[in-house]
Amino acid sequence: MGFIPGKRGDNMFLGLDIGGTFTDGVVVADGKIVTMVKTPTTKENLLQCILTVVDKMVEDTGSKAFERIALSTTIVTNAIVEGNIDQVGLCIMPGPGMNINDILPVAPYILSGYIDHRGREMAQPNKEEVLSACRHFSSCDVFVVSGKFAVRNPCFELAVTDWIQGQVSPMHISTGGKVSGSLNFLRRTNSAYYNGAVWRHFNAFATAVEEALKMRGIYSPVFVLKADGGTLPLSVARNYPVEAIFTGPAASTIGIMGMNGDAHVSGISLDIGGTTTDIALWQKGRPVLAKEGAAVAGHGTGVQGFRLKSVGIGGDSLAFWENHVLKVGPMRHGPAMAAGGPKPTVTDAMVAAGFIDFGDRALAVKAMKLLALQGQSPEEMASQVLDKAVNGICQSIANLLDEQAAEPLYHVEEIIFETKFVLENIIGVGGGAAGLVPLVAKKLGISYTLPENGRVANAFGAAVARPTLDITLRADTAEGYYTVAELGIKNRLPRGKFSLQNAYELAEKHLAELAQKNGIFIGETQIIQSEEFNMVRGFTTVGKIMTCRLQVKPGVLQYGKEELC
Amino acid sequence: MLNAQRLGLVFFPAFDWAISPTHPEREERLLYTRDQIVEEGLLDMPAIREYKPKIATIQDIERVHVGVPDIASLITNAHLVSAGGAIAAADAVMKKEVQRAFALVRPPGHHAMRIVHGTRGFCTINMEAIMIEYLRKTYGIGKVAIVDTDVHHGDGTQDVFYHDPNTLFISFHQDGRTLYPGTGFTNEMGSPNALGTTLNIPLPPGTTDRGLHEVLDHLIMPILGDFKPDIIINSAGQDNHYSDPLANMAITAQGYARLADTLKADIAVLEGGYSIEDALPYVNVGIVLAMAGMDYSKVIEPNIADCPSQTSSVTHYIKDVIKERQDMWGKKEKLQREAIMKHGEFWQTERSIYYDDEGINELQKERIRLCPHCSGYVIIETKARSSLHYKTAYIGMIPQMACPACLKAAYDMVHKAKKQGNYQHYMVQNKQEDRLEKL
Numbered sequence A: 001m002g003f004i005p006g007k008r009g010d011n012m013f014l015g016l017d018i019g020g021t022f023t024d025g026v027v028v029a030d031g032k033i034v035t036m037v038k039t040p041t042t043k044e045n046l047l048q049c050i051l052t053v054v055d056k057m058v059e060d061t062g063s064k065a066f067e068r069i070a071l072s073t074t075i076v077t078n079a080i081v082e083g084n085i086d087q088v089g090l091c092i093m094p095g096p097g098m099n100i101n102d103i104l105p106v107a108p109y110i111l112s113g114y115i116d117h118r119g120r121e122m123a124q125p126n127k128e129e130v131l132s133a134c135r136h137f138s139s140c141d142v143f144v145v146s147g148k149f150a151v152r153n154p155c156f157e158l159a160v161t162d163w164i165q166g167q168v169s170p171m172h173i174s175t176g177g178k179v180s181g182s183l184n185f186l187r188r189t190n191s192a193y194y195n196g197a198v199w200r201h202f203n204a205f206a207t208a209v210e211e212a213l214k215m216r217g218i219y220s221p222v223f224v225l226k227a228d229g230g231t232l233p234l235s236v237a238r239n240y241p242v243e244a245i246f247t248g249p250a251a252s253t254i255g256i257m258g259m260n261g262d263a264h265v266s267g268i269s270l271d272i273g274g275t276t277t278d279i280a281l282w283q284k285g286r287p288v289l290a291k292e293g294a295a296v297a298g299h300g301t302g303v304q305g306f307r308l309k310s311v312g313i314g315g316d317s318l319a320f321w322e323n324h325v326l327k328v329g330p331m332r333h334g335p336a337m338a339a340g341g342p343k344p345t346v347t348d349a350m351v352a353a354g355f356i357d358f359g360d361r362a363l364a365v366k367a368m369k370l371l372a373l374q375g376q377s378p379e380e381m382a383s384q385v386l387d388k389a390v391n392g393i394c395q396s397i398a399n400l401l402d403e404q405a406a407e408p409l410y411h412v413e414e415i416i417f418e419t420k421f422v423l424e425n426i427i428g429v430g431g432g433a434a435g436l437v438p439l440v441a442k443k444l445g446i447s448y449t450l451p452e453n454g455r456v457a458n459a460f461g462a463a464v465a466r467p468t469l470d471i472t473l474r475a476d477t478a479e480g481y482y483t484v485a486e487l488g489i490k491n492r493l494p495r496g497k498f499s500l501q502n503a504y505e506l507a508e509k510h511l512a513e514l515a516q517k518n519g520i521f522i523g524e525t526q527i528i529q530s531e532e533f534n535m536v537r538g539f540t541t542v543g544k545i546m547t548c549r550l551q552v553k554p555g556v557l558q559y560g561k562e563e564l565c
Numbered sequence B: 001m002l003n004a005q006r007l008g009l010v011f012f013p014a015f016d017w018a019i020s021p022t023h024p025e026r027e028e029r030l031l032y033t034r035d036q037i038v039e040e041g042l043l044d045m046p047a048i049r050e051y052k053p054k055i056a057t058i059q060d061i062e063r064v065h066v067g068v069p070d071i072a073s074l075i076t077n078a079h080l081v082s083a084g085g086a087i088a089a090a091d092a093v094m095k096k097e098v099q100r101a102f103a104l105v106r107p108p109g110h111h112a113m114r115i116v117h118g119t120r121g122f123c124t125i126n127m128e129a130i131m132i133e134y135l136r137k138t139y140g141i142g143k144v145a146i147v148d149t150d151v152h153h154g155d156g157t158q159d160v161f162y163h164d165p166n167t168l169f170i171s172f173h174q175d176g177r178t179l180y181p182g183t184g185f186t187n188e189m190g191s192p193n194a195l196g197t198t199l200n201i202p203l204p205p206g207t208t209d210r211g212l213h214e215v216l217d218h219l220i221m222p223i224l225g226d227f228k229p230d231i232i233i234n235s236a237g238q239d240n241h242y243s244d245p246l247a248n249m250a251i252t253a254q255g256y257a258r259l260a261d262t263l264k265a266d267i268a269v270l271e272g273g274y275s276i277e278d279a280l281p282y283v284n285v286g287i288v289l290a291m292a293g294m295d296y297s298k299v300i301e302p303n304i305a306d307c308p309s310q311t312s313s314v315t316h317y318i319k320d321v322i323k324e325r326q327d328m329w330g331k332k333e334k335l336q337r338e339a340i341m342k343h344g345e346f347w348q349t350e351r352s353i354y355y356d357d358e359g360i361n362e363l364q365k366e367r368i369r370l371c372p373h374c375s376g377y378v379i380i381e382t383k384a385r386s387s388l389h390y391k392t393a394y395i396g397m398i399p400q401m402a403c404p405a406c407l408k409a410a411y412d413m414v415h416k417a418k419k420q421g422n423y424q425h426y427m428v429q430n431k432q433e434d435r436l437e438k439l
Helices: A046-061 A075-081 A127-136 A155-168 A185-215 A248-260 A346-352 A361-371 A378-405 A412-416 A433-444 A454-464 A500-518 B027-040 B058-062 B077-094 B127-139 B155-160 B209-227 B253-263 B280-291 B312-330 B332-343 B404-420
Strands: A012-018 A022-029 A032-040 A068-072 A088-093 A121-123 A142-147 A172-175 A222-225 A231-233 A267-272 A277-283 A308-311 A317-322 A325-332 A425-429 A447-449 A470-476 A481-484 A489-492 A525-537 A540-552 B005-012 B048-051 B098-105 B144-148 B167-174 B198-203 B231-236 B267-270 B346-355 B360-369 B378-385 B390-398 B425-430 B435-438
Touching (some): A012 A046, A032 A046, A075 A185, A127 A155, A142 A155, A172 A185, A185 A222, A185 B027, A248 A267, A248 A277, A248 A454, A267 A378, A267 A433, A277 A378, A317 A378, A325 A378, A412 B077, A433 A447, A500 A525, B058 B127, B058 B435, B127 B267, B155 B167, B198 B209, B209 B253, B253 B280, B390 B404
Parallel strands (some): A068 A222, B005 B048, B144 B231, B167 B198, B390 B425
Antiparallel strands (some): A012 A022, A022 A032, A317 A325, A481 A489, B360 B378, B378 B390
């Protein structure tokens, strides 16, 4: 389905962000928000709040012909946190090394077979063992296969997958190398495990969404947001549900990128919601990626995300005294008193201090009076609460910058010529931004921007986020092979000289194939990691090892210039 | 801190630094180690915290070394980062952020001596020595024990601490008659004021885990217990591995991991090890796990079948070495008294030092005052010749706790030599004032 202007209405993109408390929805046309809606999140049945938003959008716009409906959903995270996951048959080939049996989410079945760091087959897997693993996991409908260094050679993972398929034909088999193409056996195994464990739940959800839309006569393609700020067609996400963890902060980060236009500044963004503030780091107008994947239920995964920090301070954060010390958050006891809530909050302080106009100012002043010590005016109390909140946020910003500065570097030049991260600007979005961001900026002595409609940056981000994909190509010219882990391929290198440039071109080709297979338009790509080493044996150069990770650049859809699918 | 993590890991593979493109010290050296560490997920372990190296200063380096004509012109930025890596490891331990630390860094340093004319045995400056002097200056550490587990004799570290009774230097290595640098014999025991605090354990080619652990359990550990250091440093070379291309020993990853587990060094610093695919990935994972107090029993090389077993003659030889070294340690006070009696006021030595990387021949004449009040000032006369250069220097060295007489005498000697004018450079390394003076 190509992008045909006019056919699907007025170039309208529907974005939905399902948060912990509220679900936001927007319709964006030509980069502008046409309509927006906020509704409580129906935790027990997410489909319900999704449809509430969709129905409202149809009503507001008078159209069912959206170019795309993109969901940033907590469905996967919730399923994992609430233990609403399937038992999976986790089969691993750990080979020699660290003992990870006790640190995986569930007890694995250990198989023989070892691929070394070069991708060489050092010990073969054993079919008999795989068959007994199948018997051991006879009650499981979903299997997971993960091998050490499978990203350097997928053959063993594929062989074991085939044997399991042949023996028990489970509903689904997740493999580590396909779920994540990066080194880190532990994280790949965790990713693949959770991918398998939520597979059935996510697919039921996907089917329900598709059917409900179809019943309403809505035939727009549905996309799901990923933690790296890209989107995936729902049909593809069905096999990679783990990609849909922690999409909330990613949605708002992409939303900020879209609202901020071409501002190439470095700094931070603050998404100040009801209970938390999400801080992201920006370098020259782009959000900085986290070095490690996201963690879920205490287990690190290979799921790529932005470098974010969350602090438990938001508009609805409770302000209270504890042992004569003023505290702000992290708990929330309903909305602000100004909005009819039960207890004094940060929002009440903002209203009482006159920084924002919200709810009933008299109730906000009353909240501050309740909190004030003897002889303290409500204004003084409000300013003390705001100081506390601002200090808490500034401390987290400082911690995030320290973490960024402490990031290990492996090249001499990087360390000697390292430039310090300089904060230039703060971009504030979310409900609490208008009141708090100017105060934070003042304390840090830098400028700030508050984009219009920043309250719905999250849903806006979902609406405009580009579809993305990434692959890791590794070529070993001494062995004469290259692999692309995400595609599960190991191929002979072309004859003749093979340079890093050739590796990029080969990666582009495979990425394009994958994009086509997944029905994604491939626009601008970027190399997110690349390295090249000469291999010397004796005193002779025998080959090169090259790695390049190529990605469809996450970002904002360019209207009219890009096709969706 | 109660929640201190167990191991601080400063990993710095210097992926953009090589001595030359095909040299064993090239970009590729720690590539497979990086792959293995990352693939295992070691950096995610709660017991392990990764640190970024600092950048050492010239002052940090000149606390140990005297470069001719100056140290800055002889080193690269990589050396500053590698030394800074060792310093970052030391800081993490001293600030009690971690229980112990491993500086898995390159370039290496244990062949670098006090006087530096260039690079020898892949080393230009001595990372452990720079770190130790930093520890002494910053944290007031007194007694230090260094256990050098590289296959090559740590002649640079031995040279730096040869006159220092507060630094116990223990090196086991493949016998100097069969391997570079050809030193590290049992009769090298320290100058008379520090006699016994240099302890060499030459081992025969073909020594296996069994032999190594005999030496560790029956010789090294009891001596460490006896010396009671404030801190234990491990010069953690990995070239005793059975697959190392530059040596002939037969130690495995398990042998190295158990060594780290037994030694419980406060800080380990990587030295050599050039079996970059078959040994380093496994040896480093083993050492990291052992130092972090984690299970290392599954770290076994895929080609372990290639490891030879220990012959009975090697076993007997090692037993004899252990016995002889134990005896020496038992009577070192007596030996020291005899040496001081024999030498009178000055102990001196003359030697030739070869810088294999650059073909420099150095002739060095060294004299130390056997002072009854302090560890004595040192005078070094050095002349270095290569196809390109001829460099000479006359250097006085003043220890931190120098007595007034030694302090004055050192300056007098250097001034007098300068007047005579037989050398190109005249310098005083004044450790009391933490500076190197060019006169």
